[in-house]
Amino acid sequence: MSDTNGSDEFDVDDEDDVSARERLEAEADRAVTEFDDGVVDLLAWVLDTETRARIYVYLRQHPDSTSEEVAEGTGLYPSTVREALAQLHEEGTVDRHKRESAGAGNNPYAYEAIAPSSLVRGVVGQVQEQLNTVFNLDRQLRDTDDEDPETEPVRITVEDDEN
Known part of the structure; x- marks a missing residue:
């Protein structure tokens, strides 16, 4: 239906629409965070520590990452990440290979979780x-x-x- 100005009689208030969308997005973010926390808790049981679980999850999401990238992505200390990656590799939980770089210098290891x-x-x-x-x-x-x-x-x- 239209009024005399030609506008729809059933206009949705934009402010209410944005507010509802923001609430839905906030609930979706909360659900994802709770799901991620639950996965990390379960993996912490399987992998012995939360640190190792967080590294595993990061590597599943970002395969072919270096230890520096894992540390930056997880917020863990680089030395902690390097130590955990060495243990996880030794146990067969992560695979590693040398990443080829175009420039001169050291080629770092890149990791991928099984x-x-x-x-x-x-x-x-x-x-x-x-x-x-x-x-x-x-x-x-x-x-x-x-x-x-x-x-x-x-x-x-x-x-x-x-x-």
Whole structure:
């Protein structure tokens, strides 16, 4: 509908529209932050520390990053990042290669985190072993000389999601 000036009778107040959009964006930002914090908490359990978890998440988002880029992106001290990256590389959680540079000078290492499914596979064996120890606790406590091999009632498998 239009009034005599030709404008729509059902105009949406721009101020209300902007305010609603700002509220929605703020809620979306809060949800993402809470999700990220939850992921970091879970990964801190898997990777032993929050520092290592933050580095892992950063490298999943920014593969082929140097230790300096990781430190800048995570807000962690460069020496802390270098030490954690060395440990994560030694454990096979991150891969590294020399980054080629056009100029003369040192070519730094660039890092990339392994896929989450590979990370979980590495942890599953440890969790499975601990759960089976609990399930077989009676046999261990009785210290019987059963000829039966120790059973493994818990088996955990991880499948890749190819979506």
